[in-house]
Amino acid sequence: MNYTFAISLGSLLGKFALIFRAMAFLFSGELRKRFFRFLPSAFRLPPFFAFRFLPFLAGFKFQVSSLRSQFFQCLHASTHLYIYASILAFCLPPSASLYAQSGGQAGQFLSYGAGGRALGMGGAFYAVADDATATYWNPAGLTLLERKEFSFMQATLFEQTTLNFITYAHPTTSKGTWGFSMTQLKSTGFEKISISVNPATDEVVDIQNLGTFDSSERALAFSWGRDVSETLAFGFTGKNVTRALDDSKDSFNAIDIAMLNKFSKTYRLAVGIQNVFSMASGDTDDELPLTFKVGQALSMFKGSLVFGFDLSKTQGSGSSWRFGGEYWLMYWTALRFGVLGAPQIQEADFGIGIKYKNFSFDMAQGIHSLGSTTRFSLSMRMGESNKAKHDTQVREIVRQALQYFKAGYFTRAVEKLRSAMDADPGNSEIRRMLTRLQSAIDYVPNATGGEEIPTLVRRGIIAYVDGKDLRNSVNILRHAFNKNPKDDKVLSLLNMIEKEASVSEITKKPEGPEIFTLIDQKTYDARQAIYEGKYDLAMKRSQDILDLEPNNETALEILGSALYLMEQKDKAKVIWEKVLEINPNNRMVKQFLQQIK
Numbered sequence: 001m002n003y004t005f006a007i008s009l010g011s012l013l014g015k016f017a018l019i020f021r022a023m024a025f026l027f028s029g030e031l032r033k034r035f036f037r038f039l040p041s042a043f044r045l046p047p048f049f050a051f052r053f054l055p056f057l058a059g060f061k062f063q064v065s066s067l068r069s070q071f072f073q074c075l076h077a078s079t080h081l082y083i084y085a086s087i088l089a090f091c092l093p094p095s096a097s098l099y100a101q102s103g104g105q106a107g108q109f110l111s112y113g114a115g116g117r118a119l120g121m122g123g124a125f126y127a128v129a130d131d132a133t134a135t136y137w138n139p140a141g142l143t144l145l146e147r148k149e150f151s152f153m154q155a156t157l158f159e160q161t162t163l164n165f166i167t168y169a170h171p172t173t174s175k176g177t178w179g180f181s182m183t184q185l186k187s188t189g190f191e192k193i194s195i196s197v198n199p200a201t202d203e204v205v206d207i208q209n210l211g212t213f214d215s216s217e218r219a220l221a222f223s224w225g226r227d228v229s230e231t232l233a234f235g236f237t238g239k240n241v242t243r244a245l246d247d248s249k250d251s252f253n254a255i256d257i258a259m260l261n262k263f264s265k266t267y268r269l270a271v272g273i274q275n276v277f278s279m280a281s282g283d284t285d286d287e288l289p290l291t292f293k294v295g296q297a298l299s300m301f302k303g304s305l306v307f308g309f310d311l312s313k314t315q316g317s318g319s320s321w322r323f324g325g326e327y328w329l330m331y332w333t334a335l336r337f338g339v340l341g342a343p344q345i346q347e348a349d350f351g352i353g354i355k356y357k358n359f360s361f362d363m364a365q366g367i368h369s370l371g372s373t374t375r376f377s378l379s380m381r382m383g384e385s386n387k388a389k390h391d392t393q394v395r396e397i398v399r400q401a402l403q404y405f406k407a408g409y410f411t412r413a414v415e416k417l418r419s420a421m422d423a424d425p426g427n428s429e430i431r432r433m434l435t436r437l438q439s440a441i442d443y444v445p446n447a448t449g450g451e452e453i454p455t456l457v458r459r460g461i462i463a464y465v466d467g468k469d470l471r472n473s474v475n476i477l478r479h480a481f482n483k484n485p486k487d488d489k490v491l492s493l494l495n496m497i498e499k500e501a502s503v504s505e506i507t508k509k510p511e512g513p514e515i516f517t518l519i520d521q522k523t524y525d526a527r528q529a530i531y532e533g534k535y536d537l538a539m540k541r542s543q544d545i546l547d548l549e550p551n552n553e554t555a556l557e558i559l560g561s562a563l564y565l566m567e568q569k570d571k572a573k574v575i576w577e578k579v580l581e582i583n584p585n586n587r588m589v590k591q592f593l594q595q596i597k
């Protein structure tokens with residue numbers, strides 16, 4: 001009869017110590033030699049040292065038969081003992097002791113870091129993330145990239161254990177920046193043996209070598225980030241995490257979300273949650289832990305000096321912090337430093353970066369309780385600057401929108417401005433134009449043609465969208481409404497703009513026969529101002545009329561009279577001569593001109 005005794009990821013270290021002692025007691029001679037040869041060298045340390053600094057025990061599975069009674073009195077006879085062991089001790093993470101505190105949670109290898117540049121800064125990269133490794137650190141940081149970028153990192157840990165990271169980021173002109181990444185931790189060459197035991201004597205009668213097996217953990221991720229304003233960006237990452245230990249496999253699907261706020265050119269703040277949604281499948285009861293992150297980045301001396309500071313809290317374990325900096329000695333070489341704490345300092349890092357044309361080479365060295373580790377990464381940037389292409393595209397879309405706008409096709413202009421807004425969500429000028437134009441087309445969708453009323457409406461809406469002089473927009477639309485008092489749409493638009501311009505008297509629809517139009521009213525006011533000696537007011541009222549009807553003969557007559565009475569006879573002569581160009585038969589103006597001569 002077979003029984004199974006299993007210690008899975010995150011088991012209590014005390015239980016593991018008991019099993020370790022039992023195996024040491026049970027095995028002797030050749031069996032013990034094989035058992036210890038099969039273990040990683042780090043595990044051969046004294047128990048307290050090993051248990052404290054090994055990140056986690058991935059799994060032990062025992063199928064046991066009749067073992068020595070002082071340990072397994074409850075177990076019955078069987079014939080074989082299979083031992084599968086995998087110790088995913090990670091000598092290269094920021095700190096082995098730090099990750100021991102996590103209790104060996106699922107997906108722990110995703111906290112080891114990626115990219116020689118970021119790791120040279122101690123991993124304080126959550127708000128700094130402005131290269132392709134943002135797919136790993138903070139997807140909202142992808143919005144900081146201007147060119148397509150590829151990056152690869154390779155690190156050799158203890159014997160036959162490697163950590164690899166590869167990513168590609170692709171900025172677009174209007175749909176944000178997307179990227180793919182793969183992170184993989186793999187250990188190979190573990191020995192698998194079969195032990196035959198004589199049930200009568202409990203003596204080992206045969207040991208067979210069944211070959212080797214591997215342990216691997218891999219995360220495939222798709223990341224996307226996009227600006228939603230001039231200062232704010234959001235991003236998300238969807239990832240699939242798989243684990244394989246010999247023939248046992250499981251997987252997780254999870255989503256990370258992040259936000260990046262660019263308060264200024266020198267300061268950024270990032271906030272995010274990892275594994276905000278996760279789902280497990282396969283041979284596991286584990287769950288990916290919820291992790292909260294906050295990061296800050298400070299840039300000085302035109303970006304040549306950068307500091308980062310991150311805080312992280314993982315559900316079910318302690319919090320940690322990271323601090324690091326980067327200084328570009330010259331445009332092609334940088335020095336980096338960083339520290340990691342949980343909360344005491346667990347690791348110190350330093351690194352160097354070299355840039356040549358489109359290539360970057362980065363190296364990071366970490367010093368921790370188990371010694372030192374080295375990571376190398378290579379990055380390549382491709383294509384033209386996405387920012388230049390983006391700006392050109394946005395300008396072209398706005399140009400097309402303005403063409404429709406000036407022709408009175410307001411609905412089409414709104415569609416183009418929305419496209420420009422999608423391409424450049426942080427452009428405040430486009431947003432302002434779009435907001436005003438959308439308000440206008442709720443009343444007047446289009447105003448095309450060369451007739452007088454559509455032309456006036458078009459001019460009024462253009463003045464409103466421009467926003468520099470709302471009262472001018474009010475005057476133009478009042479004139480258009482007086483030309484057609486039955487147009488309720490123009491009246492509604494006019495009333496909306498009057499309220500926004502804080503006009504005291506809101507235009508109403510006339511209830512009886514219309515006596516005065518807007519032009520008539522202003523003409524009357526201008527004449528009355530002349531009679532009262534208010535020549536400045538007369539000029540202003542005349543100019544209001546000329547803004548609406550540049551060739552209004554009466555308004556020009558009054559304007560010339562006001563200038564004449566203000567002793568500006570030369571200017572009055574110019575105005576009256578223009579009247580004669582419009583109407584050569586104007587006898588009154590001819591008389592005025594004769595008086596000047």
